[in-house]
Amino acid sequence: MTIKIVIADDNSFIREGMKIILSTYGDFEVLATLNDGQEAVDYCKWNKVDIALLDVRMPNMNGVEATKLIAEQTVTKPVILTTFDDDEYIFDAIKNGAKGYLLKNTEPERIREAIKSVYHGNTVMQDVVLDKLKSNMDGSKKDEHKIDASLFTEREMGIMxxxxxxxxxxxxxxxxxxxxxxxxxxxxxxxxxxxxxHRTQIAIYYLTGSVG
Structure with a gap:
């Protein structure tokens, strides 16, 4: 099974470079490289796309907004591929339905495995991203959970x-x-x-206490 991918990034060097890298893997087919979130949404609406790799900061429509529309209106699974400069967008991207949140400096093989994992139904967030999310939420202590554990069984807490x-x-x-x-x-x-x-909202709820 070939995983069909689109890449949206307003930096042509990055998107074309990512296309070259991913195209070296026989299990991927890069259908298109796009300039912004609106182009990504439109393409996913009219074509069969498995995974949309989205930058965060793009003109016309950013990756966070595109994630929401792609998740709501298509069968494509959105994955954010970005930099730590965009870390303030992590919460909103995942709340909007992002199935993955990866950094651009990630090794190609790890990106490949992450894409395959998302394709097979998993949610993928690198440990450094999760740590960033935990440490930046309202200045709270990193190990402090905000959710009311009394609402859930011990098993439910473990599953979350x-x-x-x-x-x-x-x-x-x-x-x-x-x-x-x-x-x-x-x-x-x-x-x-x-x-x-859905599951990604459970992940955010567990980490932040917010149902957004």
Whole structure:
């Protein structure tokens, strides 16, 4: 199965360089390189795209806004590929449905594995991104959870923690020695208690206490 990708970045050197790198892998097909978020949204609406790699800072429509529209209106999975200069956008991007948040200086092989992981249903955030997210939320202490643990069972808390680390249902089931069906039931319960709609929102909720 070939994973079909588009790359949106207003820096032509970066987007064309990324296209060259990803095209060396036989399991990827780069369908298009685009200049901004609006172009990415339009392309994903009219073409079968598996993964959209989006920069954050782009003219006309930035990557955070594009992420929301792509997640809501297409079957494409948006992945943010950006720099730490854009770290203030991490929360909004993931809240808007980003399935991954990677740094541009990541080694190509790791980007490749991240794209494949997202394609197979996982959420991928590098540890440095997660740490950045935790440390910057309202100046709170890094190890302090804001969520009301009394609302959840111990098992639900454990599952939320693993979701926040990007684990799939299958991986969570293996980690906790329970069935995938049981994991799904717990996630349904978590969504019901929080009013959230999907896994990436659970990850943000677990890390920040906000249902956004």
């Amino acid at each position: 923690a693993l979701i926040a680390k990007g684990y799939s249902n299958k991986s969570i089931a293996k980690q906790l020695f329970i069935s995938e069906g049981t994991v799904a039931n717990h996630i349904t319960s978590i969504l019901g208690k929080t009013g959230l709609e």
